[in-house]
Ligand SMILES: Cc1cc2nc3c(=O)[nH]c(=O)nc-3n(C[C@H](O)[C@H](O)[C@H](O)COP(=O)(O)OP(=O)(O)OC[C@H]3O[C@@H](n4cnc5c(N)ncnc54)[C@H](O)[C@@H]3O)c2cc1C
């Protein structure tokens with residue numbers, strides 16, 4: 024039984040330091056009419072909640088809060104559902120503690 | 122960007138990459154190390170326990186200036202159900218030794234320090250540089266790398282892939298497959314800051330003594346996973362990880378599990394009043410021995426997490442990364458001193474040396490554990506923890522029920538949940554996989 028977190032992920036991401044590479048998303052979702060079950064699983068499995076369902080029922084990714092864990096790559100790259108790469112050198116999440 | 126040619130290029134400045142670059146630079150090789158983060162450590166996440174022995178082999182006097190948090194004097198293993206924990210605690214004053222065996226560290230700080238040692242040894246370290254591709258000649262031989270910097274082709278005799286668990290380059294060049302959902306765990310982690318005095322009091326510590334708690338049970342909701350709590354000087358690293366395939370299957374959220382773990386009545390008092398300063402996530406290779414890919418080829422070797430060298434049963438990874446990085450570097454130096462080329466045949470010396478070390482021996486010992494834990498995750502991570510704590514509670518609660526009756530009830534609850542044959546085969550399975 025999935026439980027509701029007591030703290031929103033969006034708020035957790037505020038603790039982190041990011042250098043966002045505007046206009047250069049390092050992860051892209053392949054255009055689709057109905058999302059695959061893999062893509063749908065990312066709505067829950069992404070630890071930064073980067074994946075969301077838009078009002079057309081398509082899965083979208085917003086990489087600003089991405090913590091570069093690679094979970095979506097492991098689930099969705101092989102099937103071609105997403106294109107995955109690292110941000111350009113120096114950009115993205117910058118852990119102070121890690 | 123860089124016109125010169127290098128003896129070796131190391132991709133990644135994590136535990137494995139730093140060990141390899143340091144070892145080769147110290148022996149006079151011309152080494153280039155490339156790291157995509159702003160500094161070594163800025164992309165890395167770990168619990169983290171540092172095992173002294175493996176670092177000592179690289180830097181014998183590391184205790185003089187390494188950023189160490191606390192040396193460990195106590196280890197707790199907890200089996201949790203919703204409201205209780207059954208624990209095994211091991212604490213010994215023997216660990217208050219002159220040269221302690223295990224420490225907690227903060228990865229970003231530790232990696233920065235280790236990276237400075239690599240520079241001091243003479244390697245060229247370029248951060249903020251993502252390697253985008255391995256350069257291969259017409260025979261498929263790796264001859265260098267391409268980076269995301271201008272004019273970014275750089276050549277070298279050998280490339281050490283220390284790119285971590287995601288291993289994008291190795292996959293891209295067809296040297297190994299992608300990490301699979303049932304072979305990697307996703308861990309999420311928070312850093313909770315508290316005063317030193319508070320941590321000392323809550324964990325019963327003094328001076329630089331430290332403590333580790335590892336917890337399994339209903340917190341992973343039937344998924345293969347584990348929670349951890351590590352005490353640092355002025356903060357607590359707290360996290361939980363489960364197999365990616367299990368997240369995919371159950372629809373549980375990683376942050377949901379983390380919040381559940383933090384709210385557990387045995388955990389909440391430990392972090393009460395803390396200030397959280399970071400939320401991170403990272404994959405951990407969990408496939409063990411059977412998931413190890415090809416370790417070397419024409420002009421390349423792979424070390425650390427990228428080679429799945431991680432002992433999930435004992436929570437050891439960085440020491441395997443450090444050791445494999447060092448051994449790969451030693452093999453490369455040996456081949457070079459004989460003036461031999463960096464062919465697959467010659468580089469297989471690395472594989473041989475690694476097979477003779479604890480790295481492969483340990484992984485081989487547990488080769489059947491990952492599959493066992495995964496296929497029987499409901500039993501091991503949900504049913505047994507619940508049974509254990511019910512049994513413990515019944516046993517310690519004094520309520521006028523005769524002890525013999527209690528023992529009978531306890532046994533029948535186990536048999537009801539798992540049946541005699543189920544219990545027997547679970548025990549046998551563990552014994553076999555452990556051997
Ligand atoms: C939550 C958690 C807890 C853990 N706890 C422990 C523990 O207590 N003890 C222990 O021993 N181990 C632990 N581990 C495992 C340990 O962290 C890893 O085994 C270890 O970090 C592996 O080292 P590595 O050098 O192979 O990879 P990493 O340390 O991940 O380093 C890889 C480096 O390569 C860089 N990189 C990747 N791709 C590129 C590219 N294309 N171009 C340039 N740079 C690139 C990355 O930025 C990174 O710096 C834990 C892991 C996690 C996630």
Ligand code: SF4
Nearest residue numbers: 069089090092093095
């Ligand atoms: S890499 Fe991790 S944090 Fe980033 S989008 Fe994918 S799952 Fe989310």
